[in-house]
Amino acid sequence: MQDYSLDAYWMPFTANRQFKSAPRMLVSAQGMYFKDDAGRQILDGSAGLWCVNAGHTRTPIVEAVQRQVAELDYAPPFQMAHPKAFEAAERLAEMAPAGLSKVFFVNSGSEAADTALKMAVAYHRVRGDAARVKLIGRERGYHGVNFGGISVGGIAGNRKHFPVGLPAVDHLRHTHDLARNAFSRGEPEYGAEWADELENRILTLHDPSTIAAVIVEPMAGSTGVLIPPKGYLKRLREICDRHGILLIFDEVITGFGRLGADWAANRFDVLPDILTCAKGLTNGTVPMGAVLVKPDIHDAFMAAAGERAIEFPHGYTYSAHPLACAAAVATLKLYQDEGLFERAARLSPHFEEKAHALRAAPYVKDVRNLGLVAGIELESRPGAPGQRGFDAFLKCWEKGVLLRFTGDILAVSPPLIIDEAQIDTLFGTMAEALSEIA
Numbered sequence: 001m002q003d004y005s006l007d008a009y010w011m012p013f014t015a016n017r018q019f020k021s022a023p024r025m026l027v028s029a030q031g032m033y034f035k036d037d038a039g040r041q042i043l044d045g046s047a048g049l050w051c052v053n054a055g056h057t058r059t060p061i062v063e064a065v066q067r068q069v070a071e072l073d074y075a076p077p078f079q080m081a082h083p084k085a086f087e088a089a090e091r092l093a094e095m096a097p098a099g100l101s102k103v104f105f106v107n108s109g110s111e112a113a114d115t116a117l118k119m120a121v122a123y124h125r126v127r128g129d130a131a132r133v134k135l136i137g138r139e140r141g142y143h144g145v146n147f148g149g150i151s152v153g154g155i156a157g158n159r160k161h162f163p164v165g166l167p168a169v170d171h172l173r174h175t176h177d178l179a180r181n182a183f184s185r186g187e188p189e190y191g192a193e194w195a196d197e198l199e200n201r202i203l204t205l206h207d208p209s210t211i212a213a214v215i216v217e218p219m220a221g222s223t224g225v226l227i228p229p230k231g232y233l234k235r236l237r238e239i240c241d242r243h244g245i246l247l248i249f250d251e252v253i254t255g256f257g258r259l260g261a262d263w264a265a266n267r268f269d270v271l272p273d274i275l276t277c278a279k280g281l282t283n284g285t286v287p288m289g290a291v292l293v294k295p296d297i298h299d300a301f302m303a304a305a306g307e308r309a310i311e312f313p314h315g316y317t318y319s320a321h322p323l324a325c326a327a328a329v330a331t332l333k334l335y336q337d338e339g340l341f342e343r344a345a346r347l348s349p350h351f352e353e354k355a356h357a358l359r360a361a362p363y364v365k366d367v368r369n370l371g372l373v374a375g376i377e378l379e380s381r382p383g384a385p386g387q388r389g390f391d392a393f394l395k396c397w398e399k400g401v402l403l404r405f406t407g408d409i410l411a412v413s414p415p416l417i418i419d420e421a422q423i424d425t426l427f428g429t430m431a432e433a434l435s436e437i438a
């Protein structure tokens with residue numbers, strides 16, 4: 001018997017009234033599966049919310065968190081520290097793209113984005129280049145929900161309720177080009193030239209010497225799995241280099257093996273100056289994010305401040321929380337011990353085959369994929385954009401598969417421990433679901 005009411009909890013990013021009319025309640029999880037309150041096994045096709053890369057309730061992580069909470073539940077992170085913070089930072093730096101060796105901890109992807117933006121602006125200032133204050137994002141970019149993130153982000157729906165934001169911001173166009181790239185396998189062929197817009201339009205308009213940073217998701221996840229066209233990110237990097245602009249990669253989704261490589265930076269062989277991550281950092285168990293930077297950036301802050309001065313006046317009560325650090329250390333070790341990023345790479349051809357088989361299913365107007373992520377774009381129902389995507393999501397849930405959807409785009413991003421038979425079930429269920437909705 002349910003001994004609580006659904007009234008008090010205002011759910012985030014949720015159609016609250018629809019949910020409360022037919023709740024989808026998860027009560028436990030293990031490996032590839034959730035269990036719902038009716039005792040049904042639900043195949044996790046979305047790694048929770050792109051975060052449970054090693055699968056659910058993994059013993060080494062569970063035990064590390066249990067030990068930590070019993071030993072040191074909390075330690076203030078300002079002017080104080082605890083050993084696990086250093087261990088977690090060191091482990092993450094060792095695993096990071098070579099050259100990103102300094103780690104600043106936060107509690108989420110949104111905080112990581114805002115921290116990175118503040119760091120970029122402050123970096124130029126401590127070097128005596130205080131005119132560089134503008135930030136360039138991209139249409140259809142998602143960098144969380146804080147004011148910095150939504151300012152550089154490019155999701156109209158996330159911005160329209162909050163018509164105030166950072167003043168010195170502009171946006172590149174997105175890279176989604178169905179006319180030329182529909183049904184691409186891996187990186188789309190066309191669109192590297194979209195990067196030139198940075199130099200040809202934005203820098204011309206703004207004067208490059210006023211721009212602090214460009215921030216992009218290497219692959220836009222939340223707005224529907226937009227894989228970067230071949231050569232696009234390299235071109236962005238070159239343009240930023242020519243003009244002294246920092247390049248920030250938001251790897252909150254693409255980090256930790258999702259694209260069949262440890263990081264998107266390595267997958268595409270483009271090193272950003274600043275990289276943000278979260279989600280998979282603790283396998284989703286304890287909230288945590290991180291901002292990784294080149295040592296030059298860190299050192300500029302150290303050089304500019306007096307010996308006993310706080311070099312970067314920023315941080316959170318829960319930065320480097322002991323539970324999060326314990327979870328991160330155990331998670332990163334588990335990824336390595338089980339070779340999960342390599343596993344994702346090995347499974348990706350099979351995953352790609354099965355994803356593209358959905359081309360034959362009703363309403364499918366595009367399938368795109370890379371590593372263990374796929375986006376399935378559906379024709380919108382006339383006059384009702386997003387409703388078919390919602391129905392497909394609900395039908396899959398009914399059939400025991402959890403997915404994500406953004407408008408009429410379904411996103412598939414299972415834990416990296418998935419096996420081939422489970423991949424078949426995942427896409428097979430989606431095909432069935434699509435044949436049963438209107």
Ligand SMILES: Cc1ncc(COP(=O)(O)O)c(C=O)c1O
Pocket residue numbers: 107108109110111113142143144145217221222250251252253278279
């Ligand atoms: C690329 C990217 N950045 C930032 C965020 C925000 O992360 P959080 O929800 O942990 O604040 C997300 C979340 O999905 C994301 O995908």
